[in-house]
Amino acid sequence: MFDDVIKKLLSEVADLTEVPLNGAFNIRNNGHSEGRNSTENIQIVPKENNSGIDIYIKPGTKDENVHIPALITEAGVHDLVYNDFHIGEGADVTIVAGCGIHNCGSEESLHEGIHRFFVGKNAKVKYIEKHIGEGDGNGKRIINPQTHIEGDENSYLEMDTVQLKGVDSTKRISSAKLAAGATVVIKEKIMTHGDQYAETSFDVILEGEGSSAKLISRSVARDKSRQLFRSKIVGNADCYGHSECDAIIMDDGVVAAEPEIVANNVDATLIHEAAIGKIAGDQLMKLMTLGLTEKEAEAQIINGFLK
Amino acid sequence: MFDDVIKKLLSEVADLTEVPLNGAFNIRNNGHSEGRNSTENIQIVPKENNSGIDIYIKPGTKDENVHIPALITEAGVHDLVYNDFHIGEGADVTIVAGCGIHNCGSEESLHEGIHRFFVGKNAKVKYIEKHIGEGDGNGKRIINPQTHIEGDENSYLEMDTVQLKGVDSTKRISSAKLAAGATVVIKEKIMTHGDQYAETSFDVILEGEGSSAKLISRSVARDKSRQLFRSKIVGNADCYGHSECDAIIMDDGVVAAEPEIVANNVDATLIHEAAIGKIAGDQLMKLMTLGLTEKEAEAQIINGFLK
Numbered sequence: 369m370f371d372d373v374i375k376k377l378l379s380e381v382a383d384l385t386e387v388p389l390n391g392a393f394n395i396r397n398n399g400h401s402e403g404r405n406s407t408e409n410i411q412i413v414p415k416e417n418n419s420g421i422d423i424y425i426k427p428g429t430k431d432e433n434v435h436i437p438a439l440i441t442e443a444g445v446h447d448l449v450y451n452d453f454h455i456g457e458g459a460d461v462t463i464v465a466g467c468g469i470h471n472c473g474s475e476e477s478l479h480e481g482i483h484r485f486f487v488g489k490n491a492k493v494k495y496i497e498k499h500i501g502e503g504d505g506n507g508k509r510i511i512n513p514q515t516h517i518e519g520d521e522n523s524y525l526e527m528d529t530v531q532l533k534g535v536d537s538t539k540r541i542s543s544a545k546l547a548a549g550a551t552v553v554i555k556e557k558i559m560t561h562g563d564q565y566a567e568t569s570f571d572v573i574l575e576g577e578g579s580s581a582k583l584i585s586r587s588v589a590r591d592k593s594r595q596l597f598r599s600k601i602v603g604n605a606d607c608y609g610h611s612e613c614d615a616i617i618m619d620d621g622v623v624a625a626e627p628e629i630v631a632n633n634v635d636a637t638l639i640h641e642a643a644i645g646k647i648a649g650d651q652l653m654k655l656m657t658l659g660l661t662e663k664e665a666e667a668q669i670i671n672g673f674l675k
Numbered sequence: 676m677f678d679d680v681i682k683k684l685l686s687e688v689a690d691l692t693e694v695p696l697n698g699a700f701n702i703r704n705n706g707h708s709e710g711r712n713s714t715e716n717i718q719i720v721p722k723e724n725n726s727g728i729d730i731y732i733k734p735g736t737k738d739e740n741v742h743i744p745a746l747i748t749e750a751g752v753h754d755l756v757y758n759d760f761h762i763g764e765g766a767d768v769t770i771v772a773g774c775g776i777h778n779c780g781s782e783e784s785l786h787e788g789i790h791r792f793f794v795g796k797n798a799k800v801k802y803i804e805k806h807i808g809e810g811d812g813n814g815k816r817i818i819n820p821q822t823h824i825e826g827d828e829n830s831y832l833e834m835d836t837v838q839l840k841g842v843d844s845t846k847r848i849s850s851a852k853l854a855a856g857a858t859v860v861i862k863e864k865i866m867t868h869g870d871q872y873a874e875t876s877f878d879v880i881l882e883g884e885g886s887s888a889k890l891i892s893r894s895v896a897r898d899k900s901r902q903l904f905r906s907k908i909v910g911n912a913d914c915y916g917h918s919e920c921d922a923i924i925m926d927d928g929v930v931a932a933e934p935e936i937v938a939n940n941v942d943a944t945l946i947h948e949a950a951i952g953k954i955a956g957d958q959l960m961k962l963m964t965l966g967l968t969e970k971e972a973e974a975q976i977i978n979g980f981l982k
Contacts, residue, residue, distance in 0.1 A: 642934070645945065
């Protein structure tokens with residue numbers, strides 16, 4: 369069904385080593401669906417004009433997965449997709465939604481995935497997103513994901529997003545609005561090389577009593593790459609928000625962090641921490657005295673940092 | 676020479692209890708100089724049109740003080756003043772430059788003091804600034820100070836700025852550009868009440884190797900008052916920058932923090948921390964079990980926080 373390029377990307381962005389899959393999935397390639405499956409509890413319904421899908425997860429669904437990888441394997445493709453997740457009350461599911469671009473041509477290829485999550489009361493979601501670029505063409509590989517979360521009462525969503533190589537430019541926009549008792553945890557790991565650019569923007573509104581958000585960004589900027597981290601947490605109730613951004617710069621990498629916290633309620637507790645710097649000299653020395661070269665020691669520290 | 680209102684303000688903003696003073700000073704009241712003294716090492720020269728003064732501190736001057744309080748004791752005064760400090764190489768001085776507004780009328784009174792510091796090589800400056808508003812009129816008391824620092828090699832400037840009551844609106848703009856080995860430390864303490872508004876903006880460029888900046892802001896927002904803290908530290912060399920903003924909110928107070936750090940050099944280490952929240956319940960409880968009322972316990976915690 370799929371060629372080796374596609375199989376490799378599916379494995380890398382969505383941990384899909386066996387195709388076809390069991391469970392609910394939708395595989396999008398170059399703007400078209402190349403396989404879709406619904407299950408009894410998880411219905412995947414295409415939107416008109418092939419512009420995306422609605423994913424309906426029944427209340428109470430437990431321990432099920434949805435895979436919706438999006439691939440681009442040609443140069444010159446501009447793919448814009450709208451995917452909406454409707455997660456029923458009390459469901460507990462894992463959603464995997466990576467994007468891989470394999471560009472061997474000279475024209476840029478662009479994927480823009482706009483994901484909305486309507487997380488029902490007491491529902492629990494683990495959302496995993498991996499972005500990867502590859503191919504030896506000089507056409508740019510651009511991935512601009514958007515993730516917009518509406519968390520109903522006592523819902524919980526954890527988002528793990530990773531981009532470690534091959535994406536020339538990315539603007540990652542995430543927002544969340546949380547009702548009473550709802551929680552989001554967003555963990556981001558980014559590494560940029562060469563002339564790459566990565567921008568992250570989080571906007572979280574803690575609207576309900578007891579809502580909370582934790583944003584954790586770890587990034588490494590190598591070569592001449594540039595990164596911008598932006599976050600804004602607004603507390604409008606008795607709530608807790610914590611944002612932390614740790615960045616390692618190497619070579620001529622440049623990183624800027626612009627976090628913002630706004631407490632509009634006396635019971636809001638908001639904390640931000642950011643640190644940017646190179647690998648600590650004493651950490652390097654320690655590993656080098658154990659017999660590693662400087663490059664090996666660096667690699668080991670970076671691996672640990674992004675683990 | 677001075678009436679009681681002026682004497683009280685001078686004592687509060689500049690710790691001046693004896694007038695006339697020894698040492699270098701310039702006392703500005705309602706836009707006019709009401710007393711000035713130069714010393715052998717510290718020359719105070721008025722600018723044209725009474726728009727401010729130049730303060731020349733000779734190289735090597737040690738253990739001397741300059742007091743340049745600015746007062747407004749009438750309603751409806753808009754005072755704009757430009758004061759430039761030229762601090763010679765290796766000098767070690769203390770500069771006290773508070774502003775007090777006593778407004779018993781119905782029109783607003785406004786002081787805008789724009790201070791520039793040219794800090795010579797190896798010079799050391801302690802700069803103290805207190806802002807206070809009083810008087811029972813309903814005319815607004817507005818103080819908008821600007822502090823712009825150029826630190827030459829291995830210079831050190833510490834700025835302590837305090838505004839604890841009576842200022843209806845303040846926009847505090849500070850900037851620093853630092854050469855190799857130069858340091859600024861800026862400590863700010865702010866408390867706002869009623870409908871007051873306070874905005875703080877720091878911009879620091881760490882240009883030289885070994886330059887460093889530490890920005891420490893502690894603030895309390897009571898009643899319906901609002902505060903905005905903004906900071907930007909840019910590291911262009913092997914340098915160290917640290918910004919921390921801690922805010923306590925009470926009643927319907929609102930605080931926003933927008934820090935920014937930008938590392939343009941692999942050897943730049945930049946850190947930011949911000950925390951906004953109310954007084955911790957367990958701290959209050961502890962003091963109340965020692966016999967304090969809730970109000971007394973609150974007052975004691977706030978005093979400690981702003982000490």
